[in-house]
Amino acid sequence: MDGKVSWTMPVLFELQDACFEYDGIPALRGLSLEIAQGERVALLGANGSGKSTLLRILDALHFASKGSVSFDGQRLTPELFQRDDYALAFRRRVALVFQNPDVQLFNPTVFDEVAFGPLQLQWPKETILSKVAEAMELMGVTHLRDRPPYRLSGGEKKRVALASVLVLDPDVLLLDEPTATLDPRSQSQVVDLIQEWKGSSKTVITATHQLEIVEDIADRVFVLEEGRVAATGIPPEILPNYELLLRANLVHAHRHSHGSVIHSHPHLHSHSKHEH
Amino acid sequence: MKRGFLESTFVGFARVVTRAMISEETARRRGLLQALDPRVRVVGLFSLVLAVTLSRKISVVVALLTVAVAIAILSRVSLFVLVKRVWLVVLGFTAVIAVPAIFVTPGDPVATFGFLTITEQGLRTAAMLILRVETAVTFTTLLILCTPWTHVLKALRAFRLPKEAIAMLAMTHRYVFLLVETASQMLESRRSRTVGILKPAAQRRMAARTAGVLLSKSIELSNEVYLAMQSRGFRGDIQILSDFRLDAWDYLGLTAFLLAGGLAVWMGR
Numbered sequence: 104m105d106g107k108v109s110w111t112m113p114v115l116f117e118l119q120d121a122c123f124e125y126d127g128i129p130a131l132r133g134l135s136l137e138i139a140q141g142e143r144v145a146l147l148g149a150n151g152s153g154k155s156t157l158l159r160i161l162d163a164l165h166f167a168s169k170g171s172v173s174f175d176g177q178r179l180t181p182e183l184f185q186r187d188d189y190a191l192a193f194r195r196r197v198a199l200v201f202q203n204p205d206v207q208l209f210n211p212t213v214f215d216e217v218a219f220g221p222l223q224l225q226w227p228k229e230t231i232l233s234k235v236a237e238a239m240e241l242m243g244v245t246h247l248r249d250r251p252p253y254r255l256s257g258g259e260k261k262r263v264a265l266a267s268v269l270v271l272d273p274d275v276l277l278l279d280e281p282t283a284t285l286d287p288r289s290q291s292q293v294v295d296l297i298q299e300w301k302g303s304s305k306t307v308i309t310a311t312h313q314l315e316i317v318e319d320i321a322d323r324v325f326v327l328e329e330g331r332v333a334a335t336g337i338p339p340e341i342l343p344n345y346e347l348l349l350r351a352n353l354v355h356a357h358r359h360s361h362g363s364v365i366h367s368h369p370h371l372h373s374h375s376k377h378e379h
Numbered sequence: 380m381k382r383g384f385l386e387s388t389f390v391g392f393a394r395v396v397t398r399a400m401i402s403e404e405t406a407r408r409r410g411l412l413q414a415l416d417p418r419v420r421v422v423g424l425f426s427l428v429l430a431v432t433l434s435r436k437i438s439v440v441v442a443l444l445t446v447a448v449a450i451a452i453l454s455r456v457s458l459f460v461l462v463k464r465v466w467l468v469v470l471g472f473t474a475v476i477a478v479p480a481i482f483v484t485p486g487d488p489v490a491t492f493g494f495l496t497i498t499e500q501g502l503r504t505a506a507m508l509i510l511r512v513e514t515a516v517t518f519t520t521l522l523i524l525c526t527p528w529t530h531v532l533k534a535l536r537a538f539r540l541p542k543e544a545i546a547m548l549a550m551t552h553r554y555v556f557l558l559v560e561t562a563s564q565m566l567e568s569r570r571s572r573t574v575g576i577l578k579p580a581a582q583r584r585m586a587a588r589t590a591g592v593l594l595s596k597s598i599e600l601s602n603e604v605y606l607a608m609q610s611r612g613f614r615g616d617i618q619i620l621s622d623f624r625l626d627a628w629d630y631l632g633l634t635a636f637l638l639a640g641g642l643a644v645w646m647g648r
Contacts, residue, residue: 164606187614194612201610205557206603211529211549218620223612231620251529253556267611 112140115275115306116161120170123156123330130156132330133170138308140274143301145321146310147341149352153330154310155202158277161308162199195224198273202280202310204260207267208252213244216252217267224271238270243292258289265293276300278309282316294319312353314342326351405524410454412525416629417534423636424522430640431515434647437503440510443643447517454525465520466513473512477505528552537623542616554600562593 116138123131131153138144146154159165160172163179172179174193184190198220201207210216217238221231239245242262252260261284268276278297282290297320300307309320317324317338324341326334328351334341341347348354406413412420427443434440451461486500522531532549536542569585577585 159606162610164610190614191612194610199607199610201603201607203603206600207607209550209553209604209608211532211553215529215620219608220611222618222620223614225618228620249527249529251527251553253553271611 112142114138115140115142115175117173118160118167118170121160121167121172122169123160123165123167125156130330131160131167134327134331135170136325136332136335138306140306141304143297143307143320143322144309145317145324145338146308146327147312147314147317147324147351147353148310148327149312152327152351154327155279156330157327158199158279158308158310161275162197162277163193164199191224194220195271196273197275197277198268198271199277200264200268200279200281202283204257204264205252207264208255208260210252212249212251213239213247213255213263214249216263217244217270220267220271234270234272238266241269242266257284258286261285261289261293265296274304275306275308278307280311281309282311282313290316314348314353317342326353405454405456406527406530408455410456410525411450412454412521414628415632416623416625417526417530418537418623419625419629419633419636420522420526421531421534421538423633423640424518426636426640427643428515428518430643430647431511431518433644434511436647437507437510439643439647440507440514444510444514444517446639447514447521450521451517454521456521456524460524461517461520465516469513469516470509473509477508480504480508533623550604554597554604557600558593558597561596562589565589565592 114137116136118134118136120133120135121131122129122133134153134157146157148154156165160167161174163174163184166172166179166181174197177183184193208216210219214235217235218231221234226234236245239248242265244259244262244266247255247259247263252263255263261281265281281293281297285293294316297307297309301322307320311317311320321338324334324336324338325332326341326347333351334344334347345354415423427446431440431443434443448458448461451458481497481501481504482495484498484501484504486498488496489499489502490497526534529549532545532552535548536545566589569589
């Protein structure tokens, strides 16, 4: 499993032996992968496996300290992002939804929040107003237009964070734990949204450790372990591989008793089917 | 469990922040000030504050205070809130400065208590100081109570204040709530794991550690926020959208504010 793309569309992201450290502590250790245009990819891994760091590398917020990261054939470097024309074109095409919505909601009102991206990209005022209205409608947050973000619930914050990114209509959407902290209804809304993009030219890369949504949101899965790709494949290949998921700390043994018999089996939620 | 000084201080700060949130309820009511464009509110009320500071006659300052009370009633601001949160607090602070003036200002004696003599000029000076501060603070409080903070910021943008300064104010306001919430959770967590009463020295050490952790968290948060801004195209120059529109009512309100302010300055010469 080498992480190479077997997709008919052109390769969009290509990472070769990419490394990254936070204050000397390695987060990515020689990670290689390819992601094609239009693919829906899930990054699976336990906490600290490098999922969030990888998304930030793909969004050019961090740059690899060793190895290379390319987008659409162009190597991503800090020097390249000194150029306003390239940086703004890249930001228009690639967008990231952060795991913690409080990080992403820094404006005084929901409207300002959703309008922030288009304003920075200097769209015409009329376009901004109509696109912001569309994005708020899509995520069901129109009624929160004038509310300050600190007065929203966790689910509302996440929906506003999504609207603030979807308003840009990006080609590539990077989602960091998009369903974490959401109630079941909001979770299914997000999953439905990602499903709607299937077959479109949008590339959706989702970091998650919620195995039960993987089949719905991804055509291909990368399992990350200690900053490297431990395995890659389609969901029906990866999800039943209990040893792999156990090693990557994505499942745990569930011990319980039936009368006097105590036994254990993998805890896999919707994918766990076992005989008693 | 009894709260220590530091914890009480924090609880007090959290209460002030909560009050700021409650004040937005007043801003959403239908009233005189709420119906005006925020820019008119800022210019109008500050022109009245200026008139208060320039007036030299007590009668004119009293008239302006009456105007402030009338605006408060028409804007559906609770007079109880005004008395409790503004007038009594301001009176307490201003009296510290004003009371000595009653005795030390030279002039015609009104009453004598031992070696202390109250003069007419002293009483006038003290009354003028207290009335001026009470009236100016009432106008400022009315602006804050009747205008959501976001609208105050937008109004300041319209007066061409540096965008960076306004962005800093906005983000400070935005994240102070988050940090207060975080600090509050840290204190609750500590209290849930504390048995008995800590000695003052231990309390101070604990508070210092909490402050250190909170500082680290706020630095980490600011880094993350900056990355989130970059991710959406921020290149160091904030772009803003102003969507305020002035109508006939706003022009009428602005004219009334400026006339009242001008008249007060002229009559109070």
